[in-house]
Amino acid sequence: MGRRVTLIDVARHAGVSRTTASYVITGTGRVSAATRERVLASIDTLGYVYNEGAASLRRKGRTIGVVVPNIDRPFFGEVLIGVESTFTESGYMSLMVSTRDQLDQQARLLRMLREHQVAALAIIPATGSDHDLVDDLRSWDVPTVFLSRYIAGAAEPYVGSDEVRGGYLAAEHLVRAHRCRSITYLGGPKRGVARIDRLDGVRRALAESRSEVSLVDLTSESTVEAGIRAGQELARRELPDGIICHNDSIAMGLARALFDAGRSGATRIIGYDDVAAAQASVPSLTSVATNGRLLGETAARALLAVISGVEPAVRSHLTEPRLIVRESCGDHSGEDAPTR
Amino acid sequence: MGRRVTLIDVARHAGVSRTTASYVITGTGRVSAATRERVLASIDTLGYVYNEGAASLRRKGRTIGVVVPNIDRPFFGEVLIGVESTFTESGYMSLMVSTRDQLDQQARLLRMLREHQVAALAIIPATGSDHDLVDDLRSWDVPTVFLSRYIAGAAEPYVGSDEVRGGYLAAEHLVRAHRCRSITYLGGPKRGVARIDRLDGVRRALAESRSEVSLVDLTSESTVEAGIRAGQELARRELPDGIICHNDSIAMGLARALFDAGRSGATRIIGYDDVAAAQASVPSLTSVATNGRLLGETAARALLAVISGVEPAVRSHLTEPRLIVRESCGDHSGEDAPTR
DNA sequence: TTGTAAGCGTTATCAG
DNA sequence: CTGATAACGCTTACAA
Numbered sequence: 001m002g003r004r005v006t007l008i009d010v011a012r013h014a015g016v017s018r019t020t021a022s023y024v025i026t027g028t029g030r031v032s033a034a035t036r037e038r039v040l041a042s043i044d045t046l047g048y049v050y051n052e053g054a055a056s057l058r059r060k061g062r063t064i065g066v067v068v069p070n071i072d073r074p075f076f077g078e079v080l081i082g083v084e085s086t087f088t089e090s091g092y093m094s095l096m097v098s099t100r101d102q103l104d105q106q107a108r109l110l111r112m113l114r115e116h117q118v119a120a121l122a123i124i125p126a127t128g129s130d131h132d133l134v135d136d137l138r139s140w141d142v143p144t145v146f147l148s149r150y151i152a153g154a155a156e157p158y159v160g161s162d163e164v165r166g167g168y169l170a171a172e173h174l175v176r177a178h179r180c181r182s183i184t185y186l187g188g189p190k191r192g193v194a195r196i197d198r199l200d201g202v203r204r205a206l207a208e209s210r211s212e213v214s215l216v217d218l219t220s221e222s223t224v225e226a227g228i229r230a231g232q233e234l235a236r237r238e239l240p241d242g243i244i245c246h247n248d249s250i251a252m253g254l255a256r257a258l259f260d261a262g263r264s265g266a267t268r269i270i271g272y273d274d275v276a277a278a279q280a281s282v283p284s285l286t287s288v289a290t291n292g293r294l295l296g297e298t299a300a301r302a303l304l305a306v307i308s309g310v311e312p313a314v315r316s317h318l319t320e321p322r323l324i325v326r327e328s329c330g331d332h333s334g335e336d337a338p339t340r
Numbered sequence: 341m342g343r344r345v346t347l348i349d350v351a352r353h354a355g356v357s358r359t360t361a362s363y364v365i366t367g368t369g370r371v372s373a374a375t376r377e378r379v380l381a382s383i384d385t386l387g388y389v390y391n392e393g394a395a396s397l398r399r400k401g402r403t404i405g406v407v408v409p410n411i412d413r414p415f416f417g418e419v420l421i422g423v424e425s426t427f428t429e430s431g432y433m434s435l436m437v438s439t440r441d442q443l444d445q446q447a448r449l450l451r452m453l454r455e456h457q458v459a460a461l462a463i464i465p466a467t468g469s470d471h472d473l474v475d476d477l478r479s480w481d482v483p484t485v486f487l488s489r490y491i492a493g494a495a496e497p498y499v500g501s502d503e504v505r506g507g508y509l510a511a512e513h514l515v516r517a518h519r520c521r522s523i524t525y526l527g528g529p530k531r532g533v534a535r536i537d538r539l540d541g542v543r544r545a546l547a548e549s550r551s552e553v554s555l556v557d558l559t560s561e562s563t564v565e566a567g568i569r570a571g572q573e574l575a576r577r578e579l580p581d582g583i584i585c586h587n588d589s590i591a592m593g594l595a596r597a598l599f600d601a602g603r604s605g606a607t608r609i610i611g612y613d614d615v616a617a618a619q620a621s622v623p624s625l626t627s628v629a630t631n632g633r634l635l636g637e638t639a640a641r642a643l644l645a646v647i648s649g650v651e652p653a654v655r656s657h658l659t660e661p662r663l664i665v666r667e668s669c670g671d672h673s674g675e676d677a678p679t680r
Numbered sequence: 681t682t683g684t685a686a687g688c689g690t691t692a693t694c695a696g
Numbered sequence: 697c698t699g700a701t702a703a704c705g706c707t708t709a710c711a712a
Contacts, residue, residue: 006689017699022691030697047479052455053401054689056393057704063435063456071424072417081412084438093452095403096436098424112433115392116403139387224616252620259622280564280592282599282622346705357683362707369708372681394705397688 005048014042025050056117064303065113066094067123069101073222074275075247075292076124079148082296083122090304092119101126106133114140120303124148127189143306145314147299148292152193157314159299161290163194166321167201170244170270170288173323175209178268178330180241184216186230186254187246195219195246198272202244214240222246227253235261242268242329248275251285255328269328283327290321345388354382365390396457404643405458406434407449409441409466413562414615415587415632416464419488422636423462430644432459441466446473454480460643462636464488467529483646485654487639488632492533497654499639501630503534506661507541510584510610510628513663515549518608518670520581524556526570526594527586535559535586538612542584554580562586567593575601582608582669588615591625595668609668623667630661 011021016035023029024039031039042048052062064087068076084094095118099106106126113121120143125133127149134154137144150158167185174180185202188195199217206213220226227250234243235258245251251271258264264283271278274289298317305311325332351361356375363369364379371379382388392402404427408416424434435458439446446466453461460483465473467489474494477484490498507525514520525542528535539557546553560566567590574583575598585591591611598604604623611618614629638657645651665672 004689008689018690019692019700020698023698026691028691032697035697049451050455051457051689053393053396053457054704055691057397057689057706058691061393070421071411072414072421074412074414074417077412077414077417081410081438084411084436085440088437088449088452091452093435093437093456095433096424097428097433098421100425109428111389112428112431115390116433117391117393224620228620249616249620252617256620256622256624276564276589277592277617277621280568280589280596281617281620282596284596344705348705358706359684359708360682363682366707370681375681391705394688395707397690397705398707399688 005046006051007048009046010039010042010048013046014039060307061117061119062091063093063095063116063118064300065110065116065118065121065123066096067106067109067113067121067125068096068098069124069126071096071098074249074277075273075290076148078275078292079124079296082293082298083147083300084296086297086300086304092304092307099126103128107136110136114142118142120144120307122147122299122303125151127192143303143314145299145302148194148295150193152196157302157316159295159302159317159319161295161319161321163197163321164201164204166272166288166290167198167244168205169201169321169323170198170272171202171205172208173286173325173329174242174244174268174270175205175211175213177332178242180213180268181211182214182216182240182242184218184234184240184243185246186218186243187220187222187226187250189222190219198244198246216240220246220250222250224249224253226250227255228257230254231257232261234258235263239263239267242270244270245272247272248278248285248287251287251328252277252281255281255283255285265330268330270323271328274324278324279326281328286326286329287324288321289324291319295319345386346391347388349386350379350382350388353386354379400647401457401459402432403435403456403458404432404640405450405453405456405461405463406436407446407453407461407463407465408436408438409464411436411438413587414589414617415613415630416488418615418632419464419636422633422638423487423640424636426637426640426644432644432647439466443468447476450476454482458482460484460647462487462639462643465491467532483643483654485639485642488534488635490533492536497642497656499635499642499657499659501635501659501661503537503661504541504544506612506628506630507538507584508545509541509661509663510538510612511542511545512548513626513665513669514582514584514608514610515545515551515553517672518582520553520608521551522554522556522580522582524558524574524580524583525586526558526583527560527562527566527590529562530559538584538586556580560586560590562590564589564593564596566590567595568597570594571597572601574598575603579603579607582610584610585612587612588618588625588627591627591668592617592621595621595623595625605670608670610663611668614664618664619666621668626666626669627664628661629664631659635659 248271271287278285588611611627
């Protein structure tokens with residue numbers, strides 16, 4: 001197990017200076033084709049591998065911090081795919097951490113990322129993150145983008161889907177196509193911005209419809225289990241005409257609970273995110289598609305643009321959600337009056 | 341925007357040498373309580389942040405490479421949660437990359453990880469990885485563990501669930517509890533080791549049962565869509581008594597397609613991995629639970645043990661899968677003869 | 681208990 | 697086009 005092969009070894013072996021060797025590796029300086037060949041050959045025979053860490057001591061590093069609440073939530077998984085693939089394609093690596101949606105974890109992990117000198121940061125902030133987080137990141141002074149969740153009242157760069165529009169699309173469909181007169185929004189963290197914005201969109205849609213529509217607002221965790229519990233609860237009372245769920249997991253749990261209660265089809269269900277499983281569920285899930293992967297790619301590209309100096313500051317993007325209509329929101333074959 | 345604050349600044353400000361400052365930060369040397377306080381105070385007022393990169397130039401680094409085929413497959417997501425949380429708890433950070441299950445991508449990303457001097461490597465190898473990969477990693481000489489997939493014929497450290505046992509459990513249930521006489525194994529990459537092992541277990545179960553049971557072996561992608569297509573195909577012919585799917589996504593797609601064909605309940609379905617959505621699907625999915633999260637934690641711990649010198653070599657682990665019986669494999673209320 | 685000094689492997693500046 | 701030489705920020709014998 002010999003010593004590590006360093007640039008100096010390569011240089012010696014090729015009969016050039018360290019500088020020249022460095023030039024051919026980074027492609028920076030002007031080097032004659034002949035010497036380049038020689039150096040490349042030496043690298044190969046010596047089995048030299050570039051030391052990114054050492055290099056980062058001088059130039060800017062090539063690792064990027066990626067902060068997510070839960071890697072295993074399907075939607076975040078999609079986002080991560082977009083982020084990671086975009087970065088690695090450009091030669092950057094992603095230091096991914098998952099906060100479990102807890103503020104103390106988030107603080108700890110951000111500190112670690114900082115110590116690792118990440119060149120930029122993409123963050124889906126833990127629910128409850130406030131201006132303290134923004135201040136922290138500002139003082140840190142590294143290009144940052146908020147992804148999928150933003151901090152209320154902070155004008156930081158943000159890439160996400162238009163939540164207001166998403167809520168609007170769902171509610172408008174329930175009211176217009178299905179003549180719903182009572183709607184429940186189910187799930188999500190109480191004060192989450194996504195939730196608030198979507199409810200905003202829902203209310204807007206209700207206001208536009210000229211009929212009286214009642215709106216009930218229920219919070220819950222964003223899991224299948226929570227959806228099941230909520231469904232069991234709801235099934236005991238009179239069901240609303242339509243239920244908009246904070247995500248597809250909740251929606252699937254809800255649908256299952258209603259099925260168990262013998263009330264499948266008794267209300268219209270719309271999910272959110274349109275994850276892969278949505279089309280396979282029975283009934284197949286109508287859902288607001290947000291294209292997490294695209295979101296991730298967009299965020300990554302925005303960061304790369306400022307890292308490479310193309311842009312002076314990170315640009316915000318709001319993507320347009322689409323409503324994917326399937327079976328869970330009721331019959332589309334003809335009229336569809338509420339079956340109260 | 342001032343210069344970076346370095347250890348030297350801290351030392352000066354606290355009126356000690358760089359060494360002493362370093363000692364209090366790393367907790368390495370013996371420092372008087374008084375000076376420690378002074379240094380800590382200086383760190384705080386100066387806003388010093390430790391430079392992990394610079395430190396790694398001397399001592400071993402604290403980043404670990406994590407290679408996955410697809411971050412967004414639910415099961416891998418679970419595994420990643422386990423890996424990541426275990427590492428960050430011990431102060432290590434995970435450099436995660438996703439190969440899209442392609443060998444060339446995998447090679448490229450491994451090279452990048454190597455240049456980043458990762459202290460260890462956890463890898464779910466891309467399908468088709470062979471001894472070349474093993475050789476590459478061996479020459480690299482960094483503690484490595486194969487996770488969830490191993491390389492056929494290589495005795496490298498491996499943490500995964502007992503696939504043979506998993507296949508056995510599924511088949512045994514179909515044969516014993518449901519008296520199935522024809523079984524199909526559906527999905528997975530043609531020459532994947534998991535697939536081969538599970539089929540092995542299936543055959544073992546069939547051999548143990550004293551009755552003639554036929555086995556059909558169908559490959560497919562591991563997605564919901566592929567499951568749907570396979571289901572449409574299968575529904576056209578005579579269905580087997582039971583179908584064991586390579587994962588839950590396939591199983592859900594399959595169940596949906598059979599439902600659409602009006603043949604729900606016409607066969608018994610068993611999934612694999614027991615992801616969160618399995619319990620919510622209609623019918624709820626019987627599945628072989630592999631506890632991906634535990635797998636990830638185990639692999640991470642095995643690596644940490646050798647990094648920290650507690651163990652001389654990475655230890656392999658095989659975890660025991662469990663069969664979670666739900667509705668999709670048929671009625672358990674009484675007798676259950678095949679309904680041919 | 682604290683300080684001195686020699687690296688770690690690369691990049692950047694500035695002459696040749 | 698090529699080569700010295702000085703950083704970069706930290707760890708770690710070894711000496712005091």
